[in-house]
Amino acid sequence: MTTEHPNVELIRRFYRVYGGDDPQALAEFFADDIRWTIPGHHPLSGTKVGATEVLAFFAELAKAGFKADPVFLAADGDWVVDLHRGWSTEPEGLDILWALAFRVGNGKIVEAVNFAADQHAADAYFWRKYPLAPVPDRLA
Template identity: 75%
Template sequence: MHELLNRAAFLRGAGVGAAGLAATSILGARAEAEEATETAVHPNIRLIREYYQAYASGDLRALERFFAPDIRWTIPGHHPLSGTKTGVAEVLAFFRELGRAGFRAETFFLAADGDWVVDLHRGWSTTPAGLDITWALAFRITGRKIVEAVNFAADQHAADAFFWQHYPLAPLPDRLAHR
């Protein structure tokens, strides 16, 4: 309390009114709480934050260290990129395709419970611009590796339309696997 009174006296002396004093006190308390909370962050949230930093770098090799060898990454929808990708090579191929459209992500919520992390983020394309929606991801983490990720789109119809427009299928017979 003594520290708060000293801060108030200093700010009044600097010409800060009651509203500014309240805002400064709240912001100071928030910063202190965030600093204290950061030391107690769930290790899987830290891992996902690091993953998003690597994703933002655009370096696909930097992502490899986050993935279990048998990772399963599920993309919702009815479009050329949808479905479950299995293994690091398939997941990286998916991210390579997202990179063609300049996809970016801005995380605004992360929560962890046991092996699961839930993420909400803004995901948008830049080249071409055209898709800008909220996505939710559920990450399952084992041994500091992502073993499973499931995407959920806030506007699946917009995502389907965007991916169909910008990722057309190859003509027959080239799109069929030859066995």
């Protein structure tokens, strides 16, 4: 009988909690100084630093009804590679594969880097869902 790498089990638990209705519940998985990088050129892209910023990002994803279904997980040392189907439900419109590289330390996610299978589709979706405020509100 083989046992699963503990970091893979951590990420499996992360996805089970992510599938719930409380994005703040994800806090238990994050190191205080976590860095989470979202690729692209859209309002949610960039590197989120610290658990507060990462939780705010997940709260925004929750507004779009994002779901994730892991397809593949593997670990090597401190790293876990994940391939999952990720899709939006509010509104529908984005349904692609994503890969994440998670670095784990002391049983917490300390770094995550997202990779989109179709970055152009992701950018277009996030611009539709999270448009910039009109000027002058944007400049206030």
